[in-house]
């Protein structure tokens with residue numbers, strides 16, 4: 001923990017021990033170990049601007065999705081806060097990718113000098129050359145979708161069967177000491193819900209504010225057995241969202257603070273959120289690879305605002321790789337707009 005505190009105080013990354021590498025146009029960059037990390041070691045901070053939930057909502061409304069994915073919300077002192085790491089500031093934490101199956105790190109909230117920080121700690125030994133991923137939480141991330149659908153048939157016999165079984169029961173926070181607020185395990189955006197996992201235990205006394213549903217305790221005990229010798233991780237409570245297998249991802253335009261959607265999007269049949277578009281498309285304007293989408297979601301969003309009554313628009317990516325179909329509809333009478341993203345397999 002001291003290591004984390006020193007790096008956080010100086011706003012420094014472990015540049016001797018970590019490296020950024022470009023993986024591929026779809027995944028983009030990733031963070032890799034150059035040295036050995038032991039279980040429980042501090043690896044990297046998810047650094048950015050600390051902002052209130054209200055400010056994060058404001059930014060989500062104005063950010064492009066590719067930037068909004070860097071808004072990382074978490075619970076602290078009975079409020080939702082956010083680290084906005086959207087600025088390309090050279091920090092490494094913002095470049096850590098998702099791996100919900102074999103993460104080697106875990107996000108943890110730590111309070112230093114009265115301010116919350118988000119740190120990644122090693123869940124196990126990490127060897128030089130290995131990528132540093134953590135579980136973003138949630139579900140329906142585009143890059144996970146194919147794997148999930150493929151594994152539907154054999155999920156019962158795989159590692160993820162155990163994982164899913166726990167998740168099925170652990171999804172809904174049942175009790176909370178947060179005065180009616182549930183812990184924001186997912187991040188709300190203007191167009192959807194981005195999942196995130198934060199370990200809320202820290203040295204700060206407000207860690208008692210944690211949700212303590214029985215299911216979360218199941219998840220917690222699972223975690224404990226995995227990392228039993230780490231003080232940092234052993235006593236943590238966490239809740240990992242249930243995985244969902246759907247054909248498409250619906251994106252909501254507006255989500256109220258007290259809506260269940262904020263914390264439990266899957267309980268809403270009207271559709272839960274995934275706000276992220278495959279990187280190869282999102283970043284097309286910045287890439288030199290010539291990957292161009294016919295229409296960006298942002299442009300489509302503008303279109304929505306000028307449509308009268310009801311309309312639907314569809315467009316598709318022209319990037320190499322899987323074909324993604326995006327459709328956006330708005331129904332003025334109901335005052336809502338919905339975007340849908342569907343993957344249609346290989347071209």
Ligand SMILES: C[S@@+](CC[C@H](N)C(=O)[O-])C[C@H]1O[C@@H](n2cnc3c(N)ncnc32)[C@H](O)[C@@H]1O
Nearest residue numbers: 026027028029069094095096097098143276279
């Ligand atoms: C916080 S950024 C991570 C850094 C990012 N790779 C980059 O180069 O900027 C999250 C984005 O990285 C990509 N990403 C993260 N994990 C991924 C994965 N497992 N597979 C494919 N893409 C992933 C997605 O585009 C995602 O929206």
